[in-house]
Amino acid sequence: MSHADRVQTLQAAVKNARSPLSFRKGSASNTLRGEMASGKKIDLSSFNNILEINSEQRWALVEPRVSFYDLSLATLKEGLIPPVVPEFTSITVGGAVMGAALESSSHRFGQVSDTTLEYEVVLGSGEKVMASPSENADLFYGLSGSYGTLGILTTIKIQLIEAKPFVHLSYQSLSTKALLDFVCNPPNADFIEGVALGPEGGIAIAGQLTSEAKAPLYRQNHYWSPWYIQHLTQLKNTEEVMPLQDYLFRLDRGAFWVGRYVLRVRTLLQLLFKWGVPKISQKPPNPSWMLRLLFGGVFKSQKLYDIWHRIPTDISEKLFFIHDFYTPLEQVKSVYEKLVEETAIYPIWLCPVVGTSTPQILAPHYGKKNFLNIGVYGMLNNERPVHVITAELEKMILDHGGRKMLYSYTYYERDLFEEFYHEKTYRALRKNYQASLAFPHLYDKIVNFRG
Ligand SMILES: Cc1cc2nc3c(=O)[nH]c(=O)nc-3n(C[C@H](O)[C@H](O)[C@H](O)COP(=O)(O)OP(=O)(O)OC[C@H]3O[C@@H](n4cnc5c(N)ncnc54)[C@H](O)[C@@H]3O)c2cc1C
Secondary structure (H helix, E strand, O other): OOHHHHHHHHHHHHHOOOOOEEEOOOOOOOOOOOOOOOOEEEOOOOOOOEEEEEOOOOEEEEOOOOEHHHHHHHHHOOOEEOOOOOOOOOOEHHHHHHOOOOOOOHHHHOOHHHHEEEEEEEOOOOOEEEEEOOEOHHHHHHOOOOOOOOOEEEEEEEEOEEOOOEEEEEEEEEEHHHHHHHHHOOOOOOEEEEEEEEOOEEEEEEEEEEOOOOOOEOOOOOOOOOOHHHHHHHOOOEEEEEEHHHHHOOOOOOOOOHHHHHHOHHHHHHHHHOOOOOOOOOOOOOOOHHHHHHHHHHHOHHHHHHHHOOOOHHHHHHHEEEEEEEEEHHHHHHHHHHHHHHHOOOOEEEEEEEOEOOOOOOOOOEOOOEEEEEEEEEEOOOOOOHHHHHHHHHHHHHHOOOEEOOOOOOOOOHHHHHHHOOHHHHHHHHHHOOHHHOOOOHHHHHOOOOO
């Protein structure tokens, strides 16, 4: 079936929907809460083709379910890569636009949505339109972070930049204060991130694309290799070189470090007997070489998501705290301290993101110059329920002029959400592009998804 045929079939399905649509949740979806339970489901899985790579003009035309892993493999053959490549192998180009994805090159390029040039979109009426900065520009920008509530992407034209075979990495062990300074005022480098390992501090990482390996080569290419977090904790102040593809997906095995919780006896008891198990104080352990050798394949992010989506949501949401908080730079100290005080979860991922002045009203990096994304992924050791703490911290980040990413569980009151997510403009977009004929409101999709 050609792309045009697939789009026609989709248009007909949307026209006949007559109820809020959502998309069939593939097991690999990186959105933790999953899709809306009610309404008709549409399967987009066949939209997984790379339609064109134009190496002269440096762009790729892809269908939305193409993963960044597959796209980068194809573009690397032309010596090119997308400017922002999210770190899990199964994150798709469409999902990254809809879910407002970022990575360690975001201090330069912003989010994935800042690197796209044009979309083909099927509207709630079934009509097909193009959206770009010069055509239906309000829709083009509004789609970023809209989680499929304004239209269905059927193609994405995305920029490409020059790739080099290696990334030269410099690691520095720093105190917490110096680490936050580093990520808020990053040096001139292609990739920047920080990982806070504990209350005393963590590791600052700067990466530079390079054609030659001028430091020891470090590879992450086997399923039994140590996870990147294990490798990081062994490093002090040093330099090394990674092949580009290994670097881009360095955090895939173990899904950053969330996979460590699968190895914790307490987690297994909680999953078996729900949350009413006695407190056994045990830090999530790192996987030994033996465990990696025997079960390494299970810890790829795709497999972990597969397991995740089999856990009933009422259990996973009571156990895990997995959130990203976009924080305006001037508020970083205060937000960081509050997150540590309430969650006591380490490591913490620190990734600077340049903000946008375009009308991406739903995206977390909208409206300010620069942000630090603070990623807190783990389980709480707190007497208070996870959803209560999450709701407080959601409010806290809004009060500090930031936003959290909306891929995880979300508890905002409707009024508060509408105030901070530009309800008037969003409603106008929904009306102009006939979204309510087929798609739920964003608030319902992220908060009332069980209904
Ligand atoms: C531990 C952890 C860490 C994370 N860290 C990061 C991080 O560092 N950087 C980052 O960017 N993200 C991170 N995420 C979040 C995740 O990567 C994003 O939510 C991402 O956007 C999901 O991509 P996906 O391809 O799986 O999208 P999906 O989950 O498949 O889809 C995302 C949303 O878009 C909708 N959708 C999908 N396809 C279409 C389409 N064609 N048209 C319209 N709507 C569509 C879906 O309905 C869904 O609501 C993290 C998640 C976890 C669990």
